[in-house]
Amino acid sequence: MRDILCISRHSPQSGLLAKEALDTVLAGATFDQSISLLLMDEGVWQACAPLGTELSAFKDLSKNLNVLALYGVDTIYIHANSLKARGLNAHELSSGNTTLLDQADTQALMRDHQHIFSF
Amino acid sequence: MTDTELPPLDKDGYLINLQDWSPEVATELAAREKITLDERHWEIITLIQKFYHEFELSPASRPLVRYVQQHLGAEKGRSIYLMQLFAPHPALLVSKIAGLPRPANCF
Amino acid sequence: MSTLHTVNKSPFQSQCLYNCTDLIAPGDSLVLIEDGVYALKLGGEERARLLNAIKQGTRVYALNADLQTRGLDSSWAEIKTIDDSEFVELCCKHQRIQSWY
Numbered sequence: 001m002r003d004i005l006c007i008s009r010h011s012p013q014s015g016l017l018a019k020e021a022l023d024t025v026l027a028g029a030t031f032d033q034s035i036s037l038l039l040m041d042e043g044v045w046q047a048c049a050p051l052g053t054e055l056s057a058f059k060d061l062s063k064n065l066n067v068l069a070l071y072g073v074d075t076i077y078i079h080a081n082s083l084k085a086r087g088l089n090a091h092e093l094s095s096g097n098t099t100l101l102d103q104a105d106t107q108a109l110m111r112d113h114q115h116i117f118s119f
Numbered sequence: 120m121t122d123t124e125l126p127p128l129d130k131d132g133y134l135i136n137l138q139d140w141s142p143e144v145a146t147e148l149a150a151r152e153k154i155t156l157d158e159r160h161w162e163i164i165t166l167i168q169k170f171y172h173e174f175e176l177s178p179a180s181r182p183l184v185r186y187v188q189q190h191l192g193a194e195k196g197r198s199i200y201l202m203q204l205f206a207p208h209p210a211l212l213v214s215k216i217a218g219l220p221r222p223a224n225c226f
Numbered sequence: 227m228s229t230l231h232t233v234n235k236s237p238f239q240s241q242c243l244y245n246c247t248d249l250i251a252p253g254d255s256l257v258l259i260e261d262g263v264y265a266l267k268l269g270g271e272e273r274a275r276l277l278n279a280i281k282q283g284t285r286v287y288a289l290n291a292d293l294q295t296r297g298l299d300s301s302w303a304e305i306k307t308i309d310d311s312e313f314v315e316l317c318c319k320h321q322r323i324q325s326w327y
Binding site for chain 1: 249324
């Protein structure tokens, strides 16, 4: 069983939660925890590149997400139904190394981790 | 360059504005860490700036080593190589000298 | 190895409850807290959706203090009212906790 699953369910522009989830994953990976990131509900927008962030107080998280592989986090899990509900396709995601999960896979992912951090 | 000529720094000695960076500023920041920059240092500094441009964050040690490995090969992509150039804290010092923010989760 | 879920938003205002019930697994538990307890006022299709999760083997609870401060009482036989110490017990009994907020 892996150590920590960070479930990130908020949009990158709604506040600091999305960034905090990513920072938690980076911190965990830095300290050798087996840690995973699951984007769900409004969180799936984090993997889509914005048209521009000059007008925003928040950075382009989709660029940040690409760094995970260098931290030893090989894939970003995406809740497939959340994508579908928003009319998004996997090929519209700008972050690489994503794994789409259906309902059963998502439940299994949760069971496969010791702890969940909810963002 | 004297102390007063350096652009504004935060409490840890990192540039507050990335746009203030120049090779001269880097040389002075390095001198404060008792490092004299040569082409081996510049190669890493340029690479970490590319990293920042690509991911919009400063790397901790391990991702820095991996990134160097990917771009400059296995010989340079080792902690010991970076340690020789940027002792005693490669990840912190490369970011500082390259004008990037302090890496998170790096002590 | 089960998971305890909490929902703290009213289903009349947010999708949190449904996001949760769509993913909750048999053997998991759900505690309705804060405005989450307004779920007890659900009717029709939405009520059926929550009842369905219960039928699939999820236990659903509502935090008594949050019910009382909102002037609600537990009118659902399927949803057990719990106090704070029972909530703590549930947290200990489950492997992990997912908060839907």
